Amino acid sequence: EIVLTQSPATLSLSPGERAILSCRAGQGASTSLAWYQQKPGQAPRLLIYDASRRATGIPARFSGSGSETDFTLTISSLEPEDFAVYYCQQRSGWPPLFTFGPGTTVDIK
């Protein structure tokens, strides 16, 4: 089982600032890493897949990068609606096991 670690646990920023979120895999995770946004009382929403590809309808201010064990989600300029919890997720092995990171909370400073 691959363990995903996210940092920081909480990121306190103001609207307009840049957010940089990290996700580290315990072992090589290839590029099949995804990022989700979750707001209170809502289901997760796919933001990024294959480490760097934006999902349909996701604004360009969201970008993903990285490979192997280190991945980053960047929000170039925070909008009020971006304050939420962000999870990374990866699939490993066969039969598959999907693992989520513990999440990073981006809150308003």
Next chain:
Amino acid sequence: QVQLHESGPGLVKPSGTLSLTCAVSGGSVGSSVWWSWVRQPPGKGLEWIGEIYHSGKTNYNPSLKSRVAMSIDKSENQFSLQVFSVTAADTAVYYCARGSAGIVASWFDSWGQGTLVSVSS
């Protein structure tokens, strides 16, 4: 655009069976994708439970494999989850989700709104 909707009892007694159904609209459970269940205990993170293909083939999280069963009903365009011998630790919001297209799924591109299931006497 595919939509998923979970339904089922919101309260289950300890040692009982949790049963949920995910109705799919705007798409077919017979399409070449895997359909998954993911749960989230209150205030905690996400845990993948398992997935099912239209053929009925399933893959489960090893941590839950002994207590979980999934099925698919192409005539009703829905798929289902059962969790047996539940305890308070199974209290969570349960989501159904569609896996990414391909022979294997790598991420989840559509989610239901989630349904809270509490285990309590």
